[in-house]
Structures are given as structure tokens and as C-alpha cells.
Amino acid sequence: MNELLEQKDIRFRYKSFLITENGLQIKEKTLFSSSEYLLAYEDIGVRTFKSNKGIYGLLFSSGILVILSILLYVLKNAGEDIEDSASLFYFGLSTILLMIFLITYKRNFYLIKHGNVAAIEFLQNNPSKNEVYSFIEDLKAARNNFLLNKYGKLNDRFTYEQNYRNIVWLANNDVIDNSEFNRLKNQLDEESQQQKIGFNFSQN
Known part of the structure; x- marks a missing residue:
């Protein structure tokens, strides 16, 4: 099992994720801040979402400046009256914009x-x-095992409604599928019916 995942990027961000018995321990550091906390398995989802965000205007402007730099260089070599540093200036500006984008x-x-x-x-x-994907799968497995052990076992000391809420919660949080939900509900219904029969028999 990949219990630890460490990540770093060019913006000096550091992230570490450690799978523990009680949840996911998260550490985050930037140039100006740091934090560390434990996220309970009840608060961890398993649905995924990807996001790619950037200031694409910077990339577009960088491309335009590169084209302009090349054009000035070609014109300069063709004999046009253009300053020697003009091409380098626009190329340098293009590089700066590209770096900011990245x-x-x-x-x-x-x-x-x-x-x-x-x-x-x-x-x-x-x-x-x-x-990353291997760690995510290990985290999902650890999370589901923990939640199943905690909420997936019918408890005789709980009321029918309490046990039912637990299995509904497991289904809503993607811990169990529909077939497992139906199996647990049928088991709960059977145990509840047996308790009612036993109670009526004892009264008689």
C-alpha cells in the first residue's frame, strides 16, 4: 500500500498525504504559510474532478511577441532600418510572459x-x-474498509431507524453499491421482523 504521497511544484508548494488508521493526514507548505491537519474518513469523498486553470491571455500574448520578434529579425537581416535590440526585446518580453503563465x-x-x-x-x-492514481486507490480502499467496519454492521442496540440511516449514509457516500445496500436492508428487515415475533411470543 502506498501510504504516503509527497508533491512539489515550481511555485514552491509542498503537499504530503499520509493514510492513517483514523483518516488522511495532510501537510501543506508554501513560501508564506504552512498547515497540518487530520481529515476523518467520514469527510473524504471518492468522486474525482480535474481542473486545468491558467491565464491563457499571457500565453497568447507570448506567442504574438515571439512572432513579432521573428518578423523583426527577418526584416533586420533583409536590410530594413530596425534597431539591433528590438528583436531581442520582444523575445525577452515573450519569455517573461511565458514564465508567468507557467x-x-x-x-x-x-x-x-x-x-x-x-x-x-x-x-x-x-x-x-x-x-497519484495508485495512492488514490489505496486511500479509497482504506476509507471504505474503515467506514464499513464502523457503519456497515447492524447493531442490536440501535433502533431500526438508526441502522437504516447508517446504511443509507454508506450508499450516499459511495461506500456500498445498490446490491450491497439491498442486502443490508433485507438483513435489517429480517432481524427487525424476528425481534417483533420474539417480542410478541414473550408477551403471550
Whole structure:
């Protein structure tokens, strides 16, 4: 099991995710802040969402300036009266804009709960796509095992409604599928019916 995932990017962001017995331990560091906290398995979703965000105007402007730089260079070599530094100036400006675009560009991968809430942010393909996806699968397995052990066993001390709410919660949070939900509900119904029969028999 890949219990630890560490991520770094060119913006000096550091993230680490550690699968523990009680939840996901998360550490985050930037140049100006740091945080560390434990996220309970109840608060972890398994639905995925990818996001690619960037200031594409910077990339477009960088491309235009490169074309302009090449054009000036060609015209200069063709004998046109153009300053020697003009081509280099626009090329340098293009490079700066490209660097800003790359620094601000975000490629994130999120785990979210039912209803698209409580998102956990991962860096896409960092350190590699296989490592991220492998860690996510291990996290899902650890989360589901924990929640099944905690909420997936019918408890004789609970009322019918309490047990039913537990299995509904498991289904709504993608811990169990429809077939497992129906199996647990049928088991709950049978046990509830047996308790009623036993209660009536004792009264008689």
C-alpha cells in the first residue's frame, strides 16, 4: 500500500498525504504559510474532478511577441532600418510572459464528496500519474474498509431507524453499491421482523 504521497511544484508548494488508521493526514507548505491537519474518513469523498486553470491571455500574448520578434529579425537581416535590440526585446518580453503563465498555471485533481463538497486538492501527475492514481486507490480502499467496519454492521442496540440511516449514509457516500445496500436492508428487515415475533411470543 502506498501510504504516503509527497508533491512539489515550481511555485514552491509542498503537499504530503499520509493514510492513517483514523483518516488522511495532510501537510501543506508554501513560501508564506504552512498547515497540518487530520481529515476523518467520514469527510473524504471518492468522486474525482480535474481542473486545468491558467491565464491563457499571457500565453497568447507570448506567442504574438515571439512572432513579432521573428518578423523583426527577418526584416533586420533583409536590410530594413530596425534597431539591433528590438528583436531581442520582444523575445525577452515573450519569455517573461511565458514564465508567468507557467508559474500561475494550475493542474489539480480533486477528491470530492456527494454533492461536490469537501474537496481534497492534489497536484495532477505529481510526482507521476501512476503514483497519484495508485495512492488514490489505496486511500479509497482504506476509507471504505474503515467506514464499513464502523457503519456497515447492524447493531442490536440501535433502533431500526438508526441502522437504516447508517446504511443509507454508506450508499450516499459511495461506500456500498445498490446490491450491497439491498442486502443490508433485507438483513435489517429480517432481524427487525424476528425481534417483533420474539417480542410478541414473550408477551403471550
